[in-house]
Structures are given as structure tokens and as C-alpha cells.
Amino acid sequence: MPLPDNFSEFEHLQDLVRLEHNKAVKAYFKNQEDDDISTPKASLKHACLIKDEDTAAMTQMRLWLFEITIGHAQSLQTPIYGIPVQELQRESKFRPQIVRIQVAGY
Secondary structure (H helix, E strand, O other): OOOOOOOOHHHHHHHHHHHHHHHHHHHHOOOOOOOOOHHHHHHHHHHHHHOOOOHHHHHHHHHHHHHHOOOHHHHHHOOHHHHHHHHHHHHOOOOOOOOOOOOOOO
16 A cells, blocks of 8 residues: 555654553553653653654653663663672682792703
């Protein structure tokens, strides 16, 4: 199907971004009411939801607020597991190592 004559690339992209982003925001803030700013969490939800009349800059700010500032993007990073250095050093006894170096001519 060809694109309609009045097709807007920006509106199409913004609609798709808004649809997917707002789903994630509503799932993250599932216990908060819509259109409410009476509590800090409800206010954050309202600020993160992309509105139809938003400009590209406002859309980016709302995405940034949710993904980076609030920390939703942390779920994308695999947790880093390692050996705690302090715990390992408490269990070890350090002993000096003597190494014999042979120098030519001696």
C-alpha cells in the first residue's frame, strides 16, 4: 500500500515512539493514577508520558527522564558479578616470594 498524500514521517515516528514508550511508563508506574501530580511518583509518571502535541525536543526530554534519570534503562545492563577484593584478601595470607636471578658473568 502506498503512503497517503498527507503522510508525515515525523507524526508516524512520534506515534510509534509514544505508543511503545507510554506502555513502558504505565507498566512502571502501574500503581499511579493518570493525570495526577499530587505525589512525587504520580508527578514523575505525568512528566514521562509523551503527549500527542509534544515537540521532538519534549519527546526526547521525556524519554531521557524515564530511561536515564529515573533509571529504567538499568534493566538493559547485565549485572556485573565479581569477587569482592576485600573478602578475598582477608582469607589469604601474604608471604614474601624470593626469586633467584642469575646474572651472566657471576
